[in-house]
Amino acid sequence: MSLKEYARPPQQRKAYVQQPGLLLVGVDVSQAKHNACIGTQLGITCRKLVFTHRREGCRRCEQTLRDHLGKNRCRRLLIAMEPSGIYWQGLYDSLRSCGYDVCLVSGQAVHNNRKTRQEATSKTDEKDAYSVLDLLRQGKFFLPVERDTELQAASRLMHRHMALKKRVRQLRNQLRAAIHLTFPELNPMIQDLTQPPS
Numbered sequence: 012m013s014l015k016e017y018a019r020p021p022q023q024r025k026a027y028v029q030q031p032g033l034l035l036v037g038v039d040v041s042q043a044k045h046n047a048c049i050g051t052q053l054g055i056t057c058r059k060l061v062f063t064h065r066r067e068g069c070r071r072c073e074q075t076l077r078d079h080l081g082k083n084r085c086r087r088l089l090i091a092m093e094p095s096g097i098y099w100q101g102l103y104d105s106l107r108s109c110g111y112d113v114c115l116v117s118g119q120a121v122h123n124n125r126k127t128r129q130e131a132t133s134k135t136d137e138k139d140a141y142s143v144l145d146l147l148r149q150g151k152f153f154l155p156v157e158r159d160t161e162l163q164a165a166s167r168l169m170h171r172h173m174a175l176k177k178r179v180r181q182l183r184n185q186l187r188a189a190i191h192l193t194f195p196e197l198n199p200m201i202q203d204l205t206q207p208p209s
Contacts, residue, residue: 025150027089034085036076037116038092039136043190046136047072048144049079052107055144056083059137064098069105076111091147092154093118093139103155114152117142140146 028035029052039046045064049057056079062068080088080095090106090113092099097117125134125142138143146152 021150023182024152027146028150030087032086032205034076034080034083034088035144035147036088036090037140037142038090038102039093039139039143039148040095040102041096041136042096043073045102046140048137048140048203049076050144050148051083051085052148055141057139064101067104073109088112089114089147091116091143091152093121114147116146117123120146120151126180 027033033051035050035052037048043063044061045068047057047060047062048055049060049173057075060075062070062072062075076088079085088111090111092113092115094115095118103113121139121142124146125138128138128142
């Protein structure tokens with residue numbers, strides 16, 4: 012069965028991650044670099060793997076994942092990450108284009124899982140990557156909503172439109188605030204030039 016068929020019903024997720032020949036990867040996503048922890052149900056094979064979000068970093072990560080697949084005699088790979096900000100989306104698309112199964116874990120679950128570990132009371136990227144891997148081993152993950160490429164493009168266009176509208180409002184207010192410098196004779200007539208009716 013594919014990941015899509017397994018991962019929707021919560022009771023079957025644990026059965027999916029306990030299959031033999033499955034390499035598990037937990038990734039802590041951040042703006043500059045990503046931290047990964049690689050393992051199987053039996054143990055951890057790589058505690059710390061750091062790579063950037065650029066092409067070289069993604070290539071290095073992909074090569075490391077291939078090496079660990081061969082070393083652990085695994086046939087399949089399941090990668091989990093926390094959907095933090097917008098930084099996970101590029102990595103998610105890159106890994107999906109390589110043909111890997113990718114899923115998400117809840118940020119609150121990562122926080123709570125880290126607090127249950129004795130050695131991991133403070134937050135670090137390495138501990139968060141291990142916490143994501145631990146949640147993945149427990150079967151506590153979900154699949155992101157898949158949208159058509161047309162809907163994704165429309166969503167990006169709408170975000171851009173809203174950002175430009177916000178920028179127009181900011182520029183309009185700056186212009187209204189600067190009018191009294193150019194036309195000081197208007198000061199006695201209009202009290203506040205930043206108001207929209209003025």
